[in-house]
Amino acid sequence: MTVPLEDYAMIGDGETVALVSRHGSVDWLCLPRFDSPACCAALLGDERHGYWSLAPSVEVLESRQAYRPDTMVLDTEFQCEGGTLVVTDFMPVRDGRPLLIRIARATKGSVELISRAAFRFDYGNMPPWIVPEGEGLAMHVGPDKLALHADVPLKLEGDVVVSRLALAEGESRAFVLAYGRSNEIVGDGIDAEAALRDAENEGREWIARLEDDGLAYPQAVRRSLLTLKTLIHRPTGGLVAAPTTSLPEQPGGTMNWDYRYCWLRDAAFTLDAFVECGFVEEARDWRDWILRAVAGAPEKMQIMYRVDGSRRLDEAELPWLPGYRFAKPVRVGNAAAGQLQLDVWGELMSALHIAERAGMERTTQGRHLEHAVVDHVARVWTQPDQGLWESRGEPRHYVYSKAMAWVVLDRFLDGRGAQELAMERRAELHALRDHMHATICAEGFDTGLNTFTSFYGGSEVDASLLLLPKIGFLPMSDARMAGTLHAIEAQLVEGGFVRRHRMEALVPEGAFLACSFWLAECLLGVGRRADAVRTIEAVIGIAGRTGLLSEEYDTRSRRLTGNHPQALSHLALIQAVLALKRFDDGERGNDADL
Numbered sequence: 001m002t003v004p005l006e007d008y009a010m011i012g013d014g015e016t017v018a019l020v021s022r023h024g025s026v027d028w029l030c031l032p033r034f035d036s037p038a039c040c041a042a043l044l045g046d047e048r049h050g051y052w053s054l055a056p057s058v059e060v061l062e063s064r065q066a067y068r069p070d071t072m073v074l075d076t077e078f079q080c081e082g083g084t085l086v087v088t089d090f091m092p093v094r095d096g097r098p099l100l101i102r103i104a105r106a107t108k109g110s111v112e113l114i115s116r117a118a119f120r121f122d123y124g125n126m127p128p129w130i131v132p133e134g135e136g137l138a139m140h141v142g143p144d145k146l147a148l149h150a151d152v153p154l155k156l157e158g159d160v161v162v163s164r165l166a167l168a169e170g171e172s173r174a175f176v177l178a179y180g181r182s183n184e185i186v187g188d189g190i191d192a193e194a195a196l197r198d199a200e201n202e203g204r205e206w207i208a209r210l211e212d213d214g215l216a217y218p219q220a221v222r223r224s225l226l227t228l229k230t231l232i233h234r235p236t237g238g239l240v241a242a243p244t245t246s247l248p249e250q251p252g253g254t255m256n257w258d259y260r261y262c263w264l265r266d267a268a269f270t271l272d273a274f275v276e277c278g279f280v281e282e283a284r285d286w287r288d289w290i291l292r293a294v295a296g297a298p299e300k301m302q303i304m305y306r307v308d309g310s311r312r313l314d315e316a317e318l319p320w321l322p323g324y325r326f327a328k329p330v331r332v333g334n335a336a337a338g339q340l341q342l343d344v345w346g347e348l349m350s351a352l353h354i355a356e357r358a359g360m361e362r363t364t365q366g367r368h369l370e371h372a373v374v375d376h377v378a379r380v381w382t383q384p385d386q387g388l389w390e391s392r393g394e395p396r397h398y399v400y401s402k403a404m405a406w407v408v409l410d411r412f413l414d415g416r417g418a419q420e421l422a423m424e425r426r427a428e429l430h431a432l433r434d435h436m437h438a439t440i441c442a443e444g445f446d447t448g449l450n451t452f453t454s455f456y457g458g459s460e461v462d463a464s465l466l467l468l469p470k471i472g473f474l475p476m477s478d479a480r481m482a483g484t485l486h487a488i489e490a491q492l493v494e495g496g497f498v499r500r501h502r503m504e505a506l507v508p509e510g511a512f513l514a515c516s517f518w519l520a521e522c523l524l525g526v527g528r529r530a531d532a533v534r535t536i537e538a539v540i541g542i543a544g545r546t547g548l549l550s551e552e553y554d555t556r557s558r559r560l561t562g563n564h565p566q567a568l569s570h571l572a573l574i575q576a577v578l579a580l581k582r583f584d585d586g587e588r589g590n591d592a593d594l
Contacts, residue, residue, distance in 0.1 A: 002324065002325050003021045003022070003023065003025075003027065003043075004559055004560070005247065005544065005550050005559065005560040005561070005564045006542075006543070006544035006545065006548075006559070006560050007021055007022040007023075007065075007544070007545070008020065008021055008022075008027070008028075008043075008544065008548075008564065009022075009065050009067070009074050009076075009544070009545075009546040009548065010072075010227070010230065010243065010546075010548060010565055011072055011073075011074050011089050011090050011091050011100075011230075012072060012091055012230040012231070012243070013091035013092060013093055013094055013098060013099075013234075014093060014094075014229070014230065014232060014233065014234030015032065015033055015034070015094060015098065015233060015234055015235065016029070016030050016031060016032065016033055016034050016036070016091075016098060016243070017029075017030075017034070017091075017230060017231075017243040018040070018089070018091065018100055019043060019243075019244070019564075020065075020074060020076065020089050022063050022064065022065050022076065022545075023053070023055060023060075023063060024053055024054050024055035024063070024076050024078070024087055025042065025051050025052065025053040025054075025055070026040050026051060026052040026053075026089075026100070027040055027041075027042040027043040027051050028040055028041065028042075028043040028044075028243075028244060029050075029052075029100070030243075030260070031098055031144070031146075031179040032097075032098050032179055033233075033307065034231075034233065034240050034243055034260045034307055035240075035260040035261065035306055035307060037121065037122050037123050037332075038050065038123045038124065039119045039120065039121050039144075039146065040052060040119060040120075041120065041123045041124035041321060042124070043244065043247075043324060044123075044124070044245075044246060044321045044322070044323055044324055044330050045124055045321045045322050045323070046322070047118060048120070048124065049120055049123070049124025049125075049320075049321060050118060050119050050120035050121075050124045051116075051117075051118055052102075052115070052116070052117040052118070052119070052177070053114075053115070053116045053117075054087050054102050054104060054113065054114075054115045054175065055078060055085075055087070055113060055114070056078050056080050056085050056111050056112065056113050056114075057112045057113055057114040057164065058080050058081065058082065058111070058112055059080065059081065060078050060079070060080055061079045061080060061081065062078075062079045063076060063077065063078045063079070064076075064077055064545065065077075065545055065546055066545070066546065067223070067226075067546055067547075068200060069204075070203055070204045070207045070208075070222060070226070071090075071199065071200050071202075071203035071204060071226070072090065072091075072199070072203055072226055072230055073088060073089075073090045073196065073199050073200055073203070074088065074089045074090065074546070075087070075088050076088075076089070077107075078111075080109075080111055082109050082110055082111060082112075083106055083107075083108045083109020083110050083111045083169065084106070084107045084108040084109065084111070085104060085105070085106055085107070085111040085113060085167070086104075086105050086107050087102060087103070087104050087105075088102070088103040088104075088105070088196065089101070089102050090195075090196060090199045091199075092195045092198060092199055093198075093199075093202060093234070094234075097178055097179060097180050097186055098178070098179040099176060099177065099178050099179075099187070099190065099195070100176075100177040101174065101175070101176050101177075101190070101192050101195055101196070102115075102174070102175045102177075103172055103173070103174045103175075103192055103193075103196065104167065104172060104173050104174075104175075105167070105170075105171070105172035106167035106168060106169050106170065106171055106172075107169070107170075108169060109169055110166060110167060110168045110169060111166070111167050112164070112165070112166045112167075113164075113165060113166075113167065114162065114163070114164050115150070115161075115162065115163040115164075115175060116160055116161075116162055117148055117160065117161040117162075117177075118159065118160045118161070119139055119146055121141040121142075121144055122141070123318050123320075123321060123330075123332070124320065124321060125318075125320050126141045127141075127159050128140055128141045128146070129141070130156055130159070130161065133147055133185065134147075134149070134185070134188050135149055135150075135151075135188075136148050136149035136150065136154060136187065137154050137156065137161055139161075140182050142182065143181055143182050144179070144181075144182060145179070145180050145181060145182040145184065145186065146177060146178070146179055147177070147178045147180070147185075147186045147187040148161055148175065148176070148177050148187075149175070149176045149178070149187045149188065149190070150163060150173065150174065150175045150176070151173055151174060152165050152173050163175075174192035174193070176190045176192060178190075203226060206226075206229065207222050207225060207226055209278055209279060210222060210225060210277055210278060210279075211278060214581060214584075214585075215577060215578075215581055216533075216536075216577055216580055216581065216584075217536070217540060217577050219547070220540050220543070220547060220573060220577070221277075221573070221574055221577050223546075223547035223548075224547075224549075224570035224571075224573050224574050225277060225279070225570075225574065227547075227548060227565055227567075227570050228270075228273075228274075228567055228570055228571065229282070231243060231565075231567050232282065232285070232286075233262075233307035233308070235308075236285075236289055236292075236307055236308055236309065237282070237285030237286050237288060237289040238262040238286070238289045238293075238305070238307040238308070238309065239262055239266060239270055239286060239567055240259070240260050240261060240262060240307060240567065241259040241260075241261060241262070241263050241266060241304075241563070241566065241567050241568065242259035242260065242551065242562075242563035242564060242565065242566045242567060243259075243260060243563075243565075244259065244260070244563045244564055245257070245258035245259065245260060245330070245331060245332055245563070246258065246321075246323060246324065246327070246329070246330040246331050247324050247550070247551075247561070247562055247563045247564055248323070248324060248325065248327035248561065248562070249509045249510060249551065249552055249561060249562045250327075250508070250509040250510075250561075251325065251327070251554060251557070251561070252325065252326065252327050253327060253509070254327070254328070254329065255509060256323065256324075256327055256328070256329060256330065256331055257331060257334060257336070257563070258313075258315070258331050258332050258333055258334045259334075259551075259563040259566070261304045261305060261306055261307070261313060261334060261337075262289070262293070262304060262305050262306070262307055262309075263303060263304045264290065264293075264301070264302075264303055264304065264305075264344045264347050264348060265303065265304075265341075265343065265344065265347055265388065265568075266347075266567060266568055266571065267286070267290055267347045267348060267350070267351040268347050268350035268351045268354060269568065269571045269572070269575065270283070270286050270351075270567075270571060271283045271286060271287060271351050271354040271355060271358075272354055272575065273571050273574045273575055273578075274286070275354060275358045276578055277574065277578075280358060280359075280360075283354075283355065283358065283360075284355070284360055286351075287351060287352070287355045287360060289309065290348065290351060291363065291365050291366055291369065292309050293305045293309040294348065294369060296365065296368060296369070296372070297372075298345065298348070298369060298372045298373045298376050299372075299376050301344060301345070301348070302337050302338070302344075303336065303337060303339060303341045303344050303390070304334065304336070304337050305337075311337070313333045313334045313335075313337040314333045314335075315331055315332070315333035315334055315335040316331070316332055316333055317329040317330065317331055318330045318331070318332060336386075336390045336392070339385070339386040339390060340383065340385045340386060340395065341385050341386055341387065341388070341390070341401065342377075342380070342381060342383070342385045342398075342401040342402065342404060342405045343385075343387075343388055343400060343401045343404035343405075344404075345373050345376065345377050345404070345405065345408050346403075346404025346405060346406075346407035346408050346411075346471070347404065348369070348373060349370065349373055349374075349407060349408045349411045349412060350407055350411055350471070352366055352369070352370060352411075352415075353411035353412075353414065353415050356415050356416065362416065367417060367420070370412055370415070370417040371417065371420075373408055373412075374408060374409060374412050374417075374429065377405050377408045377409070378409075378429075378432060380405075381402065381405035381406075381436060383395075384396050384397050384398075385398060385401050387400065387401055387454075387455070387464070388400050388401065388464045389462070389464070389500055389501070396454075396455040396456070396458075397443070397455050397456035397457075398454065398455045398464070399440060399444035399452050399453065399454065399455060399456070399464075399465065399468075400462075400464035400465065400467060400468070402436070402439075402440045402444065403440055403467075403468055403471060403473045404471065405436065406433060406436045406437055406440060406473065407471050407472070407473075409429055409432060409433040409436065410433055410472065412429070413426070413429060413430060413433060437473070440473075441474075441480070443456040443457075444456055445480055446459065449483075449487065450480075450483035450486075450487070451465075451480075451483045451484045451486070451487035451488075452465050452468065452480065452481075452484045454501065460491075460501060460502055461484065461487045461488050461491055461492065461501075461502075462492075462500055462501040463488065463492055463498050463499065463500045463501070463512060463515035463518065463519075464500075465484050465488065466485075466488060466498075466515060466518040466519055466521075466522050467518060468481065468484070469481055469521075469522060469525055470518065470521060475525070476522055476525030476526050477525075477526075481522075481525075482526065485522050485523075485526065488519070489519075492515075493519065494511065494555050495538065495555060496516060496534055496535045496538035496539070497511035497513075497516050497538065497539070497553055497555055498511055498512060498515035498516045498518070498519050499511050499512065499515070500512045500515060509552060509561075510551075510552030510553050510554040510555070510561040510562060511552060511553045511554075511555055512551065512552050513539055513549055513550070513551065513552060513553055513566070513569040513572070514566075514568045514569050514571070514572035515572075516535055516536075516538065516539045516572075517535075517536065517539065517569075517572035517573055517575065517576035518572060518576075519535055520532040520533075520535040520536050520576045520579070520580075521575070521576055521579045523535065524579055524580060524583045529580075529583060532576075532580065532583075533580070536573075536576050536577065536580065539553075539569075539573070540573070542558070542560070544560065548564065548565040549565055549566060549569035549570055549573065550562050550563065550564040550565060550566055550569065551563050551564070551566040551568070551569060
């Protein structure tokens with residue numbers, strides 16, 4: 001049966017993650033990297049497509065999950081008639097190869113349990129060849145190898161690796177899964193308890209850098225930061241949008257996309273959140289990743305890249321997977337990488353501007369890109385594009401895209417890069433910036449409707465307009481923004497949750513969670529603190545039991561939807577809570593956050 005997304009928790013090592021259900025099953029695991037093929041893909045199908053279950057073999061009366069405080073170490077507790085079992089799952093920081101460690105411990109009474117491991121490579125398509133190796137079993141497909149080791153016997157029942165055992169109160173057993181190349185011996189000699197202590201210390205030492213005195217919802221912020229840290233590719237500093245693919249935005253629909261890549265859309269949001277929370281090193285790593293990915297040709301900049309900065313994200317469908325809740329197709333890769341989205345140059349320039357304000361040294365490449373991006377955007381800003389929401393329909397003149405093109409010139413003129421220009425050139429750019437602003441206001445604002453519209457000549461609003469004050473285009477005190485806020489609340493908001501755009505379909509997509517946090521910031525901008533707090537609390541309240549947020553929320557079924565967990569949702573949570581603190585501290589100016 002399909003497991004609700006709020007019943008999944010995530011563990012990871014900074015290079016990949018596993019999703020573990022409340023029932024004790026690893027249903028999603030890509031190795032060796034976030035965007036590698038999955039060897040556990042039951043999330044998008046069923047047990048035929050790969051899983052690893054570790055749970056009581058007797059009836060479970062109740063199960064619940066919780067992270068150990070300030071860590072990504074996960075405890076799943078099972079209460080049974082004869083006792084209580086706790087399964088502790090974590091992935092240590094790599095020392096050469098990926099490891100997934102599961103420790104089963106009887107904390108009360110005695111419990112019989114069973115481990116069932118049925119790994120299927122190539123997204124659930126290829127069963128491995130299984131052979132004994134040392135004290136465990138090795139599983140091969142082509143160049144890939146998994147080795148499962150345990151201090152209990154492992155038996156092969158058909159093509160499933162099974163272990164049955166009974167634990168008395170206080171007893172524990174460890175299972176270690178290691179990945180490597182097919183010609184290597186992997187996974188021997190791992191001290192699971194020592195690795196557990198290291199994993200706990202690593203998380204707690206990192207999050208201790210956050211100063212959260214006076215911060216509302218500190219646990220939600222801490223959990224969001226730890227989630228984001230887990231989604232950062234440790235070797236390169238790139239942040240993946242989500243660790244999953246094809247979790248549907250629309251129940252049973254086809255809006256199923258692969259999010260295991262790094263979006264420049266998230267660039268400024270990430271730098272802003274990390275810098276303000278005091279994690280400047282992580283912000284610098286992300287800035288440097290962006291520079292490496294973009295290289296020296298901003299006109300060839302993509303909206304997303306792989307975690308190592310490579311550019312090929314060819315899209316394909318996997319017909320053998322039935323999809324989450326039978327939503328097809330299941331896709332890998334993302335063809336949106338080739339879209340024209342004008343906002344990405346604004347994201348790049350804003351990220352460089354935030355880095356400069358945070359005291360990061362400007363690089364030679366960064367200086368080159370600043371000037372090259374300005375020149376490029378001056379040439380292309382009048383073109384239609386696919387917009388922030390990556391429409392696969394007709395290109396349009398989206399208001400938010402135009403505003404982010406304006407951001408390019410605005411941030412450049414506010415930074416040190418403009419000082420490197422002759423006075424005449426600076427005057428030209430000032431004039432162009434003012435012209436862009438005036439054009440966007442004239443073409444993008446409908447005086448009859450008293451609102452900015454999604455695109456020039458349109459009559460609908462979309463939630464990206466909530467970002468106009470955040471990027472400094474207009475303050476919330478401007479009557480045009482007040483009218484836009486009113487229109488969005490009337491057309492897109494339902495119970496505090498905000499849809500990206502008005503959906504007339506019989507089964508609409510879910511509410512986009514980041515947009516609700518953007519709404520909260522706009523409400524703070526007009527002094528409606530109580531409404532902002534209600535909005536923030538509405539979203540925090542629907543997080544999974546472990547505090548994780550997906551991309552969207554289905555207000556009808558009251559379920560999380562879309563890829564899970566979603567970096568942008570957690571980034572927006574952090575920024576909304578920080579905005580609330582600034583409001584309470586009396587910092588109510590209209591300066592752009594990004």
